[in-house]
Amino acid sequence: xxxxxxxxxxxxxxxxxxxxxxxxxxxxxxxxxxxxxxxxxxxxxxxxxxxxxxxxxxxxxxxxxxxxxxxxxxxxxxxxxxxxxxxxxxxxxxxxxxxxxxxxxxxxxxxxxxxx
Amino acid sequence: xxxxxxxxxxxxxxxxxxxxxxxxxxxxxxxxxxxxxxxxxxxxxxxxxxxxxxxxxxxxxxxxxxxxxxxxxxxxxxxxxxxxxxxxxxxxxxxxxxxxxxxxxxxxxxxxxx
Numbered sequence: 001x002x003x004x005x006x007x008x009x010x011x012x013x014x015x016x017x018x019x020x021x022x023x024x025x026x027x028x029x030x031x032x033x034x035x036x037x038x039x040x041x042x043x044x045x046x047x048x049x050x051x052x053x054x055x056x057x058x059x060x061x062x063x064x065x066x067x068x069x070x071x072x073x074x075x076x077x078x079x080x081x082x083x084x085x086x087x088x089x090x091x092x093x094x095x096x097x098x099x100x101x102x103x104x105x106x107x108x109x110x111x112x113x114x115x116x
Numbered sequence: 117x118x119x120x121x122x123x124x125x126x127x128x129x130x131x132x133x134x135x136x137x138x139x140x141x142x143x144x145x146x147x148x149x150x151x152x153x154x155x156x157x158x159x160x161x162x163x164x165x166x167x168x169x170x171x172x173x174x175x176x177x178x179x180x181x182x183x184x185x186x187x188x189x190x191x192x193x194x195x196x197x198x199x200x201x202x203x204x205x206x207x208x209x210x211x212x213x214x215x216x217x218x219x220x221x222x223x224x225x226x227x228x229x230x
Binding site for chain 2: 032034036041094104
């Protein structure tokens with residue numbers, strides 16, 4: 001079945017540092033890929049997405065490129081801020097093998113703390 | 117404001133006492149789903165619904181029930197809660213079945229079963 005492997009945390013960076021959170025996936029079909037962010041006490045929010053190979057998703061200075069050849073969707077940001085402190089989830093969306101329903105598979109999440 | 121609303125936010129109960137967590141969305145979304153979030157495991161899908169009166173099991177459905185009598189509501193029912201159901205629960209919705217559609221999440225319900 002589908003799976004998502006995400007870089008283990010926690011990750012602690014100083015403000016303005018470069019961020020990379022690695023994400024690789026296994027899928028049988030042609031999935032869409034997402035990054036979600038979870039701030040303390042809140043639900044997950046969509047950060048960015050890519051729906052086909054070589055697509056680049058971007059939002060709020062974050063970027064991720066859908067790499068089919070390496071089955072990866074690494075999240076990057078050139079200069080992090082304290083307000084970026086949150087948990088980041090990589091996710092894959094595909095169609096279930098049992099029928100037509102969608103299936104969303106999440107990575108285990110990476111806690112990011114940015115220090116001033 | 118477009119949102120997914122879950123209630124309650126926090127719930128402490130005892131083993132075996134039936135409970136319901138409500139979920140409502142005001143975006144006319146067809147697809148709704150319940151997840152549980154546990155440390156180190158990410159989010160795992162419990163049940164999902166593709167439309168009214170159409171529900172199906174996710175990856176971890178044991179011990180849970182759902183219903184979808186109206187498009188906006190998708191309650192999660194624990195008939196006889198057990199301590200291993202202590203978790204953080206999220207309801208989510210999306211406009212349709214396409215795998216491109218992102219999910220909109222509620223703010224979560226933290227359940228403790230003693």
